[in-house]
Amino acid sequence: EFENVTIDRKYHWAVRLIINNYIDSLFHIEDRTEEEENKLLSLFELLETQGEGTSYAVTLSQLNLAEYYAYKGDKRYKDVLKKLHHIKDRELVRHIVPASTRIKAIYYSRVGNFKKSLILILESLKKSEYYGNTLEETILMESAMDIFKRVTAQFSAVQKRKFFTDTPIFKYLLKVQAVKDTYLGKEHAKNVSILARRLGEILGLEEEELEILEFAGLLHDVGKLYIPWFTLNKITPLDDEDWEIIKIHPVKGAEMLENLGMWREAEAVRNHHERVDGSGYPLGKSELNILDEIVGISDLFDAAVSPSRRYKAHKSKDELIRELLKGEPFKFSAVVLNALGQAVDKGLA
Numbered sequence: 001e002f003e004n005v006t007i008d009r010k011y012h013w014a015v016r017l018i019i020n021n022y023i024d025s026l027f028h029i030e031d032r033t034e035e036e037e038n039k040l041l042s043l044f045e046l047l048e049t050q051g052e053g054t055s056y057a058v059t060l061s062q063l064n065l066a067e068y069y070a071y072k073g074d075k076r077y078k079d080v081l082k083k084l085h086h087i088k089d090r091e092l093v094r095h096i097v098p099a100s101t102r103i104k105a106i107y108y109s110r111v112g113n114f115k116k117s118l119i120l121i122l123e124s125l126k127k128s129e130y131y132g133n134t135l136e137e138t139i140l141m142e143s144a145m146d147i148f149k150r151v152t153a154q155f156s157a158v159q160k161r162k163f164f165t166d167t168p169i170f171k172y173l174l175k176v177q178a179v180k181d182t183y184l185g186k187e188h189a190k191n192v193s194i195l196a197r198r199l200g201e202i203l204g205l206e207e208e209e210l211e212i213l214e215f216a217g218l219l220h221d222v223g224k225l226y227i228p229w230f231t232l233n234k235i236t237p238l239d240d241e242d243w244e245i246i247k248i249h250p251v252k253g254a255e256m257l258e259n260l261g262m263w264r265e266a267e268a269v270r271n272h273h274e275r276v277d278g279s280g281y282p283l284g285k286s287e288l289n290i291l292d293e294i295v296g297i298s299d300l301f302d303a304a305v306s307p308s309r310r311y312k313a314h315k316s317k318d319e320l321i322r323e324l325l326k327g328e329p330f331k332f333s334a335v336v337l338n339a340l341g342q343a344v345d346k347g348l349a
């Protein structure tokens, strides 16, 4: 309870920080009760009385308040953001600029102007890249997904895939992911997508499944957007802790797609590092769908033959195929290995 406390001025920053953390915890409750809602508003008010300033805590709470209004489709978000215009502190500006644009985007999506909202999200992503703000990138992802979900709510699976592959912001998210994941480079997602479709064709799958393969192949590593930059790009070998973090990327990617109602694509993304002998991650599953395996083998194949930095001694295609067939035949089922062999023979991989 902060109401009746007099605070020594020199501790104001600490109080602001505590209040701000409290705001943050209330802010992230999805269905707030009326009591929580009132508490949140009174905390915002309280923070305002703690004095203007350029401290991190004040700025964050003002951004929180602006976001709060934006989510409600309340124009007052503008007034709150205006207060931040005068701030010159570099560190804060780096946070404020992309966040303000994102908040605007949230407002427009709430009032139903999706087009404007998506343009703003793209702008915000570019700004956060410009300011090197990777934290903002992650938050932006969530906002972008929220807007996508609203736009595509009534779409069929086919329409959704078309919408996403045609949307500049989705391409941009993939670009950000590729830039972040410097070990594999920007062609990896596209290569996996093409190869996965080809393997599906060799196996005589239906058009719908081929489209799922193409889409899941493109997005298989999108969950890496959630992995910190310094873990993805570590020059020294990864330790156990790093691996634990990296292993969440299929789950994060799958959650994104599930959230958009793309269940089958999500499943293939979730399982692209699982292997039929149970040696994969994150769960060590052994019962896999053919689509999961196709995305998995396409990913492994492209990563192994591309001249990446982490796996320096990249292999020739023939070598790799031989190795897959002899050395590790139990990681993939025979049909899938066979399809890859055929693709290589025909010069398709």
Ligand SMILES: [Fe+2]
Residues within 6 Å of the ligand: 220, 221, 249, 272, 273, 299
């Ligand atoms: Fe992956």
Ligand SMILES: [Fe+2]
Residues within 6 Å of the ligand: 188, 220, 221, 299, 303
């Ligand atoms: Fe990959």
